[in-house]
Amino acid sequence: MDQRPIGVFDSGLGGLTAVRQLRQIMPSEHIIYFGDNARVPYGNRSRETILKYARQDLRFLRQFDPKLVVIACGTVSSNCLEDLQRENEIPIIGVVEPTVRRAVSVTASRRVGLIATRASVSSGAYQRQFAALDPEIRVFTQACPLFVPLVEEGRFRSGDVVVETVAAEYLAPLREERIDTLVLGCTHYPLLTEIISGAMGGSVFLVDSGREAACAAQSVLLQRDALAGPGMGEARFYTSELAADFQRMAEIFLQEPCRAAAETVDIERY
Amino acid sequence: MDQRPIGVFDSGLGGLTAVRQLRQIMPSEHIIYFGDNARVPYGNRSRETILKYARQDLRFLRQFDPKLVVIACGTVSSNCLEDLQRENEIPIIGVVEPTVRRAVSVTASRRVGLIATRASVSSGAYQRQFAALDPEIRVFTQACPLFVPLVEEGRFRSGDVVVETVAAEYLAPLREERIDTLVLGCTHYPLLTEIISGAMGGSVFLVDSGREAACAAQSVLLQRDALAGPGMGEARFYTSELAADFQRMAEIFLQEPCRAAAETVDIERY
Numbered sequence: 001m002d003q004r005p006i007g008v009f010d011s012g013l014g015g016l017t018a019v020r021q022l023r024q025i026m027p028s029e030h031i032i033y034f035g036d037n038a039r040v041p042y043g044n045r046s047r048e049t050i051l052k053y054a055r056q057d058l059r060f061l062r063q064f065d066p067k068l069v070v071i072a073c074g075t076v077s078s079n080c081l082e083d084l085q086r087e088n089e090i091p092i093i094g095v096v097e098p099t100v101r102r103a104v105s106v107t108a109s110r111r112v113g114l115i116a117t118r119a120s121v122s123s124g125a126y127q128r129q130f131a132a133l134d135p136e137i138r139v140f141t142q143a144c145p146l147f148v149p150l151v152e153e154g155r156f157r158s159g160d161v162v163v164e165t166v167a168a169e170y171l172a173p174l175r176e177e178r179i180d181t182l183v184l185g186c187t188h189y190p191l192l193t194e195i196i197s198g199a200m201g202g203s204v205f206l207v208d209s210g211r212e213a214a215c216a217a218q219s220v221l222l223q224r225d226a227l228a229g230p231g232m233g234e235a236r237f238y239t240s241e242l243a244a245d246f247q248r249m250a251e252i253f254l255q256e257p258c259r260a261a262a263e264t265v266d267i268e269r270y
Numbered sequence: 271m272d273q274r275p276i277g278v279f280d281s282g283l284g285g286l287t288a289v290r291q292l293r294q295i296m297p298s299e300h301i302i303y304f305g306d307n308a309r310v311p312y313g314n315r316s317r318e319t320i321l322k323y324a325r326q327d328l329r330f331l332r333q334f335d336p337k338l339v340v341i342a343c344g345t346v347s348s349n350c351l352e353d354l355q356r357e358n359e360i361p362i363i364g365v366v367e368p369t370v371r372r373a374v375s376v377t378a379s380r381r382v383g384l385i386a387t388r389a390s391v392s393s394g395a396y397q398r399q400f401a402a403l404d405p406e407i408r409v410f411t412q413a414c415p416l417f418v419p420l421v422e423e424g425r426f427r428s429g430d431v432v433v434e435t436v437a438a439e440y441l442a443p444l445r446e447e448r449i450d451t452l453v454l455g456c457t458h459y460p461l462l463t464e465i466i467s468g469a470m471g472g473s474v475f476l477v478d479s480g481r482e483a484a485c486a487a488q489s490v491l492l493q494r495d496a497l498a499g500p501g502m503g504e505a506r507f508y509t510s511e512l513a514a515d516f517q518r519m520a521e522i523f524l525q526e527p528c529r530a531a532a533e534t535v536d537i538e539r540y
Binding site for chain 1: 307308314315388415416418419420422423425431432435436511515
């Protein structure tokens, strides 16, 4: 048993969907979340800058003596995971590898879709991971740049003509490719599950990167006999930006009332 | 006559709508544009950070020996204009004051609307300027957070159910207030003129902050006998972000094919 917290960081607040999954599957765990909203998005930065930012994010979290860290940011996961793992003795889990592993294990047709931000799609990180795990799989990609702002404005519910129209347009090419599995390659997208399922048809399996990272974290903790418990764990939230907007956003992503306010951190100091 | 360029900067690419206006009303002028996309948006930052960024943006532009600088960023205009004017001997023009001056001069009902980003509305900068120029005017505000991403995705044309639905929702409260003048308090919004006019009804006068800043620049240059000419001026573009996406965005904002590519600048060095 290990009562130390799990650390989670993301370039913004999307990683809170991973926190939601962690809390669902391991409710006794304490969680420390850091969202680097002041410097979001990481996707357009140089690899050097991304590594510098990720090291700062991790140094901040390590103050809390975490037993494991989840990188809920696709950009950091695909650019810097190995550097961070080499530099830190605690287990560090990214989102890309467990997500792709799940997609590879569920696809029957070997035709998989990937939706993500424009930067994530063009980085090729998910595509490389697919090629590494199963070069036979065909990956069809679609950038969905309006999904993030729509989710952040709370427009993710069925019946909203705005998000339904945008989703139908983005997903039509993937529908035509007759994929059987779709990777939600951005931590905002799980909130759009109903909309995306509706647009794709119910038989397509959606892989939620936050859920897969949470499952991967659970297996590591199980292997190390390091789960917390008993009792309910607490979550604490930090952001590099003014925290005023945090509560509104956190309740969208966590899908539960957010008890504690977020604290603002000067991340440049780390 | 003065052949030196006009400098223009913004936290992102929205300021290109001001460049478009400058080119329309003063086609002989050379223009140097800097968009600080790497650090956009400025609206959520502390005043100290905004001033630091604005000084760097201006130091970068001053390398080109500009005869005048237009700050196409509402956040910088309302937080730092006086500091920058005091620190620099060349004329510096912001967007807020000329925009509000125009609205004050055209409103008959003294009921004016203001639409902008969430940060600009809650900063109160436009509202304070109205109060300073005419305390009798009632200002009704509405944040329109989805307008920026919709414009950046090219969704600003009549007949697009997505942007028309969003605009109708945002503007319904202002319609009810029977305003006769509406300030477009964000440099992205002029692209939505048709959509916004459609939602508000044709009798509402729209004040375009980019056009007002361009007109203010023209009067200053006229007063100083510092207009360029004859011949066509050239525009050069710089951004602090990877320049790959620049051309696509620039053609949206300038509404003309963009001849020159943008160059990337490491703004932290200034």
